[in-house]
Amino acid sequence: MTEFQDIVLMKxxxxxxxxxxxxxxxxxxGYPITPQSEIMETLMNEAPWTTTGMVVLQAxxxxxxxxxxxxxxxxxxxxxxxxxxxxxxxxxxGISYLAGAELPCLIVNVMRGGPGLGTIQPSQSDYFQxxxxxxxxxxxxxxxxxxxxxxxADFVDLGLxxxxxxxxxxxxxxxxVIGQMMEKVKLPAYRRRRTEAEIRxxxxxxxxxxxxxxxxxxxxxxxLDSVIMEQNNLRFQAKYAEITKTEVRYETIDAxxxxxxxxxFGAMARICQKAKDLAREQGIKVGIFRPITLWPFPSxxxxxxxxxxxxxxxxxxxxxxxxxxxxxxxxxxxxVEYYGRLGGVVPTPQEVYNALVAKFNLPN
Amino acid sequence: MVKEIxxxxxxxxxxLSMGKILAYSGLMEDKEVSxxxxxxxxxxxxxxxxxxxxxxERISSPIVNHFDIVIALNQPSLVKFENTVKPGGxxxxxxxxxxxxxxxxxxxxxxxxxxxEASSLRNSKLMNMIxxxxxxxxxxxxxxxxxxxxxxxxLPERHHHLLPGNEKAITRGMEIIQPLG
Numbered sequence: 001m002t003e004f005q006d007i008v009l010m011k012x013x014x015x016x017x018x019x020x021x022x023x024x025x026x027x028x029x030g031y032p033i034t035p036q037s038e039i040m041e042t043l044m045n046e047a048p049w050t051t052t053g054m055v056v057l058q059a060x061x062x063x064x065x066x067x068x069x070x071x072x073x074x075x076x077x078x079x080x081x082x083x084x085x086x087x088x089x090x091x092x093x094g095i096s097y098l099a100g101a102e103l104p105c106l107i108v109n110v111m112r113g114g115p116g117l118g119t120i121q122p123s124q125s126d127y128f129q130x131x132x133x134x135x136x137x138x139x140x141x142x143x144x145x146x147x148x149x150x151x152x153a154d155f156v157d158l159g160l161x162x163x164x165x166x167x168x169x170x171x172x173x174x175x176x177v178i179g180q181m182m183e184k185v186k187l188p189a190y191r192r193r194r195t196e197a198e199i200r201x202x203x204x205x206x207x208x209x210x211x212x213x214x215x216x217x218x219x220x221x222x223x224l225d226s227v228i229m230e231q232n233n234l235r236f237q238a239k240y241a242e243i244t245k246t247e248v249r250y251e252t253i254d255a256x257x258x259x260x261x262x263x264x265f266g267a268m269a270r271i272c273q274k275a276k277d278l279a280r281e282q283g284i285k286v287g288i289f290r291p292i293t294l295w296p297f298p299s300x301x302x303x304x305x306x307x308x309x310x311x312x313x314x315x316x317x318x319x320x321x322x323x324x325x326x327x328x329x330x331x332x333x334x335x336v337e338y339y340g341r342l343g344g345v346v347p348t349p350q351e352v353y354n355a356l357v358a359k360f361n362l363p364n
Numbered sequence: 365m366v367k368e369i370x371x372x373x374x375x376x377x378x379x380l381s382m383g384k385i386l387a388y389s390g391l392m393e394d395k396e397v398s399x400x401x402x403x404x405x406x407x408x409x410x411x412x413x414x415x416x417x418x419x420x421e422r423i424s425s426p427i428v429n430h431f432d433i434v435i436a437l438n439q440p441s442l443v444k445f446e447n448t449v450k451p452g453g454x455x456x457x458x459x460x461x462x463x464x465x466x467x468x469x470x471x472x473x474x475x476x477x478x479x480x481e482a483s484s485l486r487n488s489k490l491m492n493m494i495x496x497x498x499x500x501x502x503x504x505x506x507x508x509x510x511x512x513x514x515x516x517x518x519l520p521e522r523h524h525h526l527l528p529g530n531e532k533a534i535t536r537g538m539e540i541i542q543p544l545g
Contacts, residue, residue: 009391009399035403120403181426182387182399273424350429 007186012152012178015185016082016108017042019156020054024193025106026077027055029068033084034120035176036110040082052193062087066094066107073103074219076199076206078160082108084176085126086117088134095169096135099236100221104163106156107141108172110179111317113344121344122176124266125318130173131295131325138233140240142170142247143294145265149183151292157188162247164202166239173294175317177267177346249292250301254280258287260360261305262352263314263326265291272315274349275356284362294322299329306333313356315347316340335360365420367505368428371495372413372445373437373458378492381518383414385496388514389506390418398426411440418505433503435495437478442466456498456541458491466544473544474502481540482533490533497537508534 010018017039020028030040040058048054055072059065065081072079083091088109098105111126113119130143142162144155152174159170199206207217223229253273255261260279262272269290279286289305289312291298302312311334314323323338330336339355341347347355357364369386373379380401390397396419402412415431417423430450436442436457443464449455451470460479476498482491500508508531515530 009387009397176403177400177426180401180403182384183397183423183426184391267426271425271427274428277424346427348427348429349425
């Protein structure tokens with residue numbers, strides 16, 4: 001296996017692969033699609049099955065891959081899959097089943113423009129799919145939005161930690177910019193994979209073979225008795241409420257004295273930082289609010305700026321999805337505007353600045 | 365110090381690799397670096413480009429509108445990016461196949477005949493290294509020794525015997541770059 005110095009230069013997709021090997025992921029199951037194919041390519045090149053024992057498997061389809069994840073997760077293994085938008089759509093049934101069976105796993109979506117096969121260029125138009133459902137049923141997906149190659153590496157561990165803490169699937173919702181760009185990254189330290197004994201202890205629900213001393217573990221999302229199914233749902237809801245209370249993550253930049261706040265996630269938050277600098281050069285006090293968890297959404301934290309600012313501008317590479325959650329958070333106290341580009345077009349810092357000036361009638 | 369650079373040319377000219385070597389060189393000098401490629405289908409026969417940012421401070425956006433340095437290695441790239449050079453910035457292009465010359469008067473323009481030079485060296489693959497040499501002569505953003513370190517790092521070991529040839533090409537690029545007009 002390649003040994004690195006502390007700081008290396010690599011693509012976001014590569015960082016995900018190296019992080020997965022290093023933190024002791026047990027299995028990766030995927031099917032190639034641009035702009036995230038480097039994840040599986042890197043794993044195949046590194047051949048971790050010869051070192052850590054991690055399984056890397058190219059499935060026959062995205063649907064097969066997510067169901068392999070279901071199987072691995074049911075055995076208490078740390079397993080993951082990755083794809084890009086059209087492939088993530090194919091996985092939605094499996095994701096709903098994983099949520100319904102309360103199985104931990106990590107799903108990576110490096111978004112490209114849609115709908116349909118769309119384009120291969122960067123996009124953020126799967127926000128609704130990730131945070132509002134995607135699959136059927138009342139479930140939630142812990143959704144992390146990385147804005148740097150470093151966070152691509154870090155969120156593999158964080159995503160799986162959260163998934164195992166709550167027995168729930170977690171998603172890294174990245175975009176083509178973060179997947180394809182290279183920057184400096186400090187990879188996580190090596191951690192060996194858990195032994196079967198450790199998994200048995202940490203995941204007593206796992207189906208690793210039944211000793212004579214206990215009843216069989218049954219992992220399923222099916223419950224034909226609706227009264228029991230309602231109880232299951234209430235248990236899920238209580239878990240989601242706990243996650244909402246405990247796991248919200250966000251970052252603010254220059255927000256303390258801001259008159260206007262740009263709300264953006266992922267690569268868009270990086271582009272907005274440059275737009276913020278352009279605005280500050282013109283004497284407009286602009287700050288950044290970057291949700292790191294898209295679900296649970298940092299509603300309270302955003303609303304805490306409602307009394308201070310004259311308005312929010314939500315900037316997204318989609319037709320205006322997260323803006324709905326920002327509006328719910330702010331609840332009409334100040335204007336919440338939207339700016340975005342669609343179908344794989346990435347807004348430039350100047351465009352964001354121009355939109356800010358136009359939406360709020362600022363002196364240019 | 366922050367340098368925002370775009371390198372653009374035909375797919376296959378080594379545009380992305382040149383950007384990668386530049387980024388690695390920056391890493392060797394402990395700079396902040398970002399490298400963002402055009403990864404679209406246009407790379408097959410069409411144009412490819414890469415944005416490289418080298419900075420002493422944390423880099424915000426990996427995507428920018430205007431560049432300190434534009435390196436255009438074919439006519440479509442020259443047309444597309446001439447107007448994105450910041451006033452007072454630098455435009456470097458390879459005159460091979462260029463019919464429409466750049467018109468800006470508020471920037472410094474240089475030519476580096478890398479395609480011709482590479483064919484006289486009988487190795488078209490060295491073309492991007494010649495351009496890189498030209499760039500480093502005009503703007504010594506990274507030291508040659510760090511470029512060589514970066515090159516060593518970005519090349520698999522089985523290709524390390526090619527390093528002296530690359531160094532020679534960089535030096536040649538430093539010699540042949542010249543201001544336009």
